[in-house]
Amino acid sequence: MQKYGEFFFQKEARYMFQLAIKNSTHFQNILLAGQREATAKEFVFRLISPETALIYEPMPSFSSLCGFLSHKKWNSGAIERADKKILMVSTRPFLQDPELLSFFKTCIQEQGVYPAWLPDSTQSIRRHLQALAVSFRVFFIGEFYEIDQLQRLDPSIAELFPMRINLQEEESLNSRTLANFSNYLEQLGKSFGLKLSWEAKKAIIEYNLFLHENRESFSLDFWQEKLLLKEVCSLFPQKSRINHEEIDKSIANIQARSDKYKKKYHKSIVNKASYTNLRGSKIGLINGLSVVSYHTPLQEHGQINPISARVSNGSGSLISIEREANLSGDLHDRGVFILQNYLKGLFVNLDTIGFDVSLAFEQNHTLIDGDSASIAELLAILSALANLAIPSNIAVTGALSQYGDALPIGSVGLKIAGFVEVSHLVRRSDKTVYRLYVPKMNEKDILLTKQARDFLQAGKLQILSYTHIVDLIPEVFQVPAGKMTKYGKYPSNSLFGIIEERYERKKD
Numbered sequence: 001m002q003k004y005g006e007f008f009f010q011k012e013a014r015y016m017f018q019l020a021i022k023n024s025t026h027f028q029n030i031l032l033a034g035q036r037e038a039t040a041k042e043f044v045f046r047l048i049s050p051e052t053a054l055i056y057e058p059m060p061s062f063s064s065l066c067g068f069l070s071h072k073k074w075n076s077g078a079i080e081r082a083d084k085k086i087l088m089v090s091t092r093p094f095l096q097d098p099e100l101l102s103f104f105k106t107c108i109q110e111q112g113v114y115p116a117w118l119p120d121s122t123q124s125i126r127r128h129l130q131a132l133a134v135s136f137r138v139f140f141i142g143e144f145y146e147i148d149q150l151q152r153l154d155p156s157i158a159e160l161f162p163m164r165i166n167l168q169e170e171e172s173l174n175s176r177t178l179a180n181f182s183n184y185l186e187q188l189g190k191s192f193g194l195k196l197s198w199e200a201k202k203a204i205i206e207y208n209l210f211l212h213e214n215r216e217s218f219s220l221d222f223w224q225e226k227l228l229l230k231e232v233c234s235l236f237p238q239k240s241r242i243n244h245e246e247i248d249k250s251i252a253n254i255q256a257r258s259d260k261y262k263k264k265y266h267k268s269i270v271n272k273a274s275y276t277n278l279r280g281s282k283i284g285l286i287n288g289l290s291v292v293s294y295h296t297p298l299q300e301h302g303q304i305n306p307i308s309a310r311v312s313n314g315s316g317s318l319i320s321i322e323r324e325a326n327l328s329g330d331l332h333d334r335g336v337f338i339l340q341n342y343l344k345g346l347f348v349n350l351d352t353i354g355f356d357v358s359l360a361f362e363q364n365h366t367l368i369d370g371d372s373a374s375i376a377e378l379l380a381i382l383s384a385l386a387n388l389a390i391p392s393n394i395a396v397t398g399a400l401s402q403y404g405d406a407l408p409i410g411s412v413g414l415k416i417a418g419f420v421e422v423s424h425l426v427r428r429s430d431k432t433v434y435r436l437y438v439p440k441m442n443e444k445d446i447l448l449t450k451q452a453r454d455f456l457q458a459g460k461l462q463i464l465s466y467t468h469i470v471d472l473i474p475e476v477f478q479v480p481a482g483k484m485t486k487y488g489k490y491p492s493n494s495l496f497g498i499i500e501e502r503y504e505r506k507k508d
Helices: 003-007 011-022 037-047 064-065 092-096 098-110 120-128 144-153 175-192 198-212 222-234 244-257 260-270 330-346 374-386 412-426 440-445 451-456 468-479 497-505
Strands: 030-034 056-059 067-068 074-078 083-089 136-143 165-168 170-172 217-218 281-283 285-292 301-313 316-318 355-361 388-393 394-397 435-440 461-466
Touching: 003 011, 003 037, 003 175, 011 030, 011 037, 011 165, 030 144, 037 083, 056 412, 056 451, 064 067, 064 098, 064 120, 067 120, 083 092, 092 098, 092 144, 098 144, 098 388, 120 330, 136 144, 144 451, 175 198, 198 217, 198 222, 198 244, 222 244, 244 468, 260 301, 260 412, 285 374, 285 412, 301 374, 301 412, 316 330, 330 374, 355 374, 355 497, 374 394, 374 468, 374 497, 388 461, 394 468, 412 435, 412 461, 435 468, 440 461, 440 497, 451 461, 461 468
Parallel strands: 030 136, 030 165, 056 083, 083 136, 285 394, 316 355, 394 435, 435 461
Antiparallel strands: 067 074, 170 217, 281 388, 285 301, 301 355
16 A cells, blocks of 8 residues: 555556556557546656656646747757657646647647647747657546546547546445555555544544545545645644544634635624524425535535525416526526426326416525425425425425435535534524434435534434425425325325315315
């Protein structure tokens, strides 16, 4: 493990890379994709042998590849310096400049660089560049989506780069891989001059799982662990043996520096500048959950979104106010359309439901995307249609299928954390128990913050799972959903029956 470090886990990628290095005739050029470009670069530097000559160009441009004039002296470009060597370049600049990609591809194919191949916009380079015949290999490195985009942009790249290596993103968590992860953390700690106790390593592993949003696998992109140990060294410069207390403090310190936007959101809750709905019960109003993303994962935080539905006389249309105001993304719009079709299927026996329904995210001023609120939106609509209140101490997250199944959503841990943080801020009575409903398929992803665990253990929070919308209806409305009889009607004591009767009365 010491030889490969974090790339010990990249067994398949290591094999493919070493195969390509040894077989330059068949695999002259390589595409290498990782979660981050820096990870792909580190992979190459770690695996390539010291005697292998490699030129790395992080910001390829016409001048950096071909050469440039400085103080009346011509400086060789990366292509000339890479003669009989490997030239490793970042993918991103080529995606931003198709002319640069076309020129560089010609240089690779023809194994040379000639002034005539340069576009007119590079006159100064063309005047000074000498025609060169060179022999070089190329490694394109980038993030997964960048390599994908490069291949879509120019399908001939696949022929020019016959080997594509994808770094593995995650590893299943079991006794063997846990031992390997522990050994890696021990080595990483030593590189920082730290000796990590088992409790410290356990805290770091839990941190990885929480950020990765999965209890069954851990992320293989270890930049957060490196950042964390740098923080430990900064906070505890005199300590060499580290326990979980130092890790916890360092994590809290990193988060404290990064939670500017969360603090602002919480302040608006305390000052009652942001609308919250956690007391009593309301008709047509439910708590949805979302994650607000900014520049880095460390700045993400969960928040509560009150979702309202309003009913008026009409012909059965569903209006999404976010969509009408251009404040919804494609995925959210898709979720609303699925919701609309599910409602039509519920009341397929009726010509029209006789009401128009409008949906809104209360006090929302930013773009809403994703379909994780579609089940909460459906419950708000059913509440408005049936004129039955929803308890305000609950929150629901989950995506809806056209047949009412609860589909898994992302960032469930952050959403739970956001719900707990806000409920703690507005809490008035120790007797209040908050209930949070998540899709059954997300149970394996639930990792709780310390505050959430404390709430759970104290009986202040219940996290409940469900597989279908009909599982939720008795929980939320205290009446069964209702199953259509052979006569094409729902039982009168069911939620769907109540809505059906309201329609019938209105029709009469």
